[in-house]
Amino acid sequence: xxxxxxxxxxxxxxxxxxxxxxxxxxxxxxxxxxxxxxxxxxxxxxxxxxxxxxxxxxxxxxxxxxxxxxxxxxxxxxxxxxxxxxxxxxxxxxxxxxxxxxxxxxxxxxxxxxxxxxxxxxxxxxxxxxxxxxxxxxxxxxxxxxxxxxxxxxxxxxxxxxxxxxxxxxxxxxxxxxxxxxxxxxxxxxxxxxxxxxxxxxxxxxxxxxxxxxxxxxxxxxxxxxxxxxxxxxxxxxx
Amino acid sequence: xxxxxxxxxxxxxxxxxxxxxxxxxxxxxxxxxxxxxxxxxxxxxxxxxxxxxxxxxxxxxxxxxxxxxxxxxxxxxxxxxxxxxxxxxxxxxxxxxxxxxxxxxxxxxxxxxxxxxxxxxxxxxxxxxxxxxxxxxxxxxxxxxxxxxxxxxxxxxxxxxxxxxxxxxxxxxxxxxxxxxxxxxxxxxxxxxxxxxxxxxxxxxxxxxxxxxxxxxxxxxxxxxxxxxxxxxxxxxxx
DNA sequence: CGCGAGCTTGACGTTGTTCAACTAGAGTGG
DNA sequence: CCACTCTAGTTGAACAACGTCAAGCTCGCG
Numbered sequence: 001x002x003x004x005x006x007x008x009x010x011x012x013x014x015x016x017x018x019x020x021x022x023x024x025x026x027x028x029x030x031x032x033x034x035x036x037x038x039x040x041x042x043x044x045x046x047x048x049x050x051x052x053x054x055x056x057x058x059x060x061x062x063x064x065x066x067x068x069x070x071x072x073x074x075x076x077x078x079x080x081x082x083x084x085x086x087x088x089x090x091x092x093x094x095x096x097x098x099x100x101x102x103x104x105x106x107x108x109x110x111x112x113x114x115x116x117x118x119x120x121x122x123x124x125x126x127x128x129x130x131x132x133x134x135x136x137x138x139x140x141x142x143x144x145x146x147x148x149x150x151x152x153x154x155x156x157x158x159x160x161x162x163x164x165x166x167x168x169x170x171x172x173x174x175x176x177x178x179x180x181x182x183x184x185x186x187x188x189x190x191x192x193x194x195x196x197x198x199x200x201x202x203x204x205x206x207x208x209x210x211x212x213x214x215x216x217x218x219x220x221x222x223x224x225x226x227x228x229x230x231x232x233x234x235x236x237x238x239x
Numbered sequence: 240x241x242x243x244x245x246x247x248x249x250x251x252x253x254x255x256x257x258x259x260x261x262x263x264x265x266x267x268x269x270x271x272x273x274x275x276x277x278x279x280x281x282x283x284x285x286x287x288x289x290x291x292x293x294x295x296x297x298x299x300x301x302x303x304x305x306x307x308x309x310x311x312x313x314x315x316x317x318x319x320x321x322x323x324x325x326x327x328x329x330x331x332x333x334x335x336x337x338x339x340x341x342x343x344x345x346x347x348x349x350x351x352x353x354x355x356x357x358x359x360x361x362x363x364x365x366x367x368x369x370x371x372x373x374x375x376x377x378x379x380x381x382x383x384x385x386x387x388x389x390x391x392x393x394x395x396x397x398x399x400x401x402x403x404x405x406x407x408x409x410x411x412x413x414x415x416x417x418x419x420x421x422x423x424x425x426x427x428x429x430x431x432x433x434x435x436x437x438x439x440x441x442x443x444x445x446x447x448x449x450x451x452x453x454x455x456x457x458x459x460x461x462x463x464x465x466x467x468x469x470x471x472x473x474x475x476x477x478x
Numbered sequence: 479c480g481c482g483a484g485c486t487t488g489a490c491g492t493t494g495t496t497c498a499a500c501t502a503g504a505g506t507g508g
Numbered sequence: 509c510c511a512c513t514c515t516a517g518t519t520g521a522a523c524a525a526c527g528t529c530a531a532g533c534t535c536g537c538g
Contacts, residue, residue: 102385131377134376156318158394158398159398202487482538495523504514
């Protein structure tokens with residue numbers, strides 16, 4: 001049943017993010033005591049989501065912090081027909097951390113991009129542990145800072161660059177930070193790509209077409225291969 | 240020597256953010272022990288900046304966290320002639336916190352918008368204190384989260400709304416979060432406003448003119464008064 | 479075999495930037 | 509005290525970049 005191409009990757013994880021990360025293997029929690037880990041395990045809930053299902057809504061009461069154990073998830077804002085994807089969260093990362101502080105409401109919605117397994121943690125338990133365990137608090141700080149910094153860069157990209165530059169940025173980002181290869185199956189629709197880059201769906205398609213015609217990428221349906229990363233870099237730089 | 244107008248505000252603080260906040264009055268540090276406070280005081284440096292002076296450069300080695308004790312400051316990114324103001328930091332707030340985590344380089348530059356007094360703290364000392372004092376770490380988390388959330392909103396505004404909507408957003412934000420009044424003296428040039436909203440300077444001027452002609456605001460030079468906040472709200476909502 | 483969602487294309491209109499010119503006010507040096 | 513310059517602000521006209529609309533296409537799926 002395997003195609004000739006799949007022979008290159010013979011192992012089981014043909015599809016990335018498909019393996020479930022065990023709850024006791026999450027780096028953030030390694031500094032916890034046995035007792036704390038037990039508390040965490042008791043209050044943890046594992047949830048299954050199908051592709052396209054909503055995990056939590058924008059504006060809903062925020063009672064949990066989430067960890068993506070399997071699959072990929074998107075955070076997004078949807079206001080009067082305008083959609084913006086705030087972030088792509090692949091397996092191995094937390095989301096919903098902002099609800100640890102500001103108000104008691106989620107500031108964005110989250111939806112599964114692929115079938116996913118999500119661990120849900122009680123916000124009170126997390127807060128309490130942060131209060132007792134400075135290492136945990138520091139690591140949460142680090143995660144938030146990483147989010148802030150990458151948001152700054154995207155902020156600049158989306159507000160200061162023209163469409164090709166933005167598209168180049170997002171393709172490079174997907175390749176580098178999410179897939180770790182130049183050759184991958186997109187879990188994003190054209191509309192998702194549009195909402196990530198702040199471009200209309202039609203323009204998104206046109207730019208991908210331009211890139212293809214210039215031999216920079218190879219796209220067909222959901223398959224995407226970056227042929228000339230250095231050209232994308234240049235397009236990203238010139239805006 | 241006082242003009243008739245200045246009689247309205249007879250007290251010393253005609254100009255907001257002009258009073259220096261004492262170093263031992265910073266809320267973030269109230270949970271520290273006497274010893275810790277002494278260490279902090281020993282390693283703290285107070286710096287004076289004139290309007291327009293650079294406090295730290297984008298990409299510079301990050302060795303400090305800063306607190307605005309007096310004045311107002313802007314964080315900005317400047318890449319190949321494209322400028323974007325990331326945030327306005329009025330007296331009473333920290334900046335440079337991202338350098339507590341990600342790499343050892345500032346991810347943006349900072350410049351004084353008015354004459355300012357800045358306290359500079361050693362990053363190593365801060366990190367060490369966070370490691371020992373969970374309450375401090377938690378409060379830093381809260382500050383970062385607040386930044387993230389407000390950045391999400393600006394992100395949406397700048398990428399999804401048309402120019403009038405963006406301008407309305409920034410005027411409302413300045414009025415509500417910075418000046419706490421509808422009637423104020425701008426410390427921002429038209430160019431600054433442009434770089435805050437991601438609009439060209441010329442368009443910025445034209446939109447302000449439109450708002451004035453519609454009786455929504457009153458602007459002359461640096462003075463700005465919001466006459467019809469409800470109209471700005473509506474413009475903000477319709478995009 | 480037909481249906482529908484996602485995708486694609488072209489034509490058109492709008493929005494917003496760019497360019498160039500002009501003005502006003504704030505120093506600065508003679 | 510006055511010309512001189514320099515910067516910030518302002519205006520108009522031309523142009524480019526994108527979004528919108530409307531139509532057709534394709535592929536997976538029942």
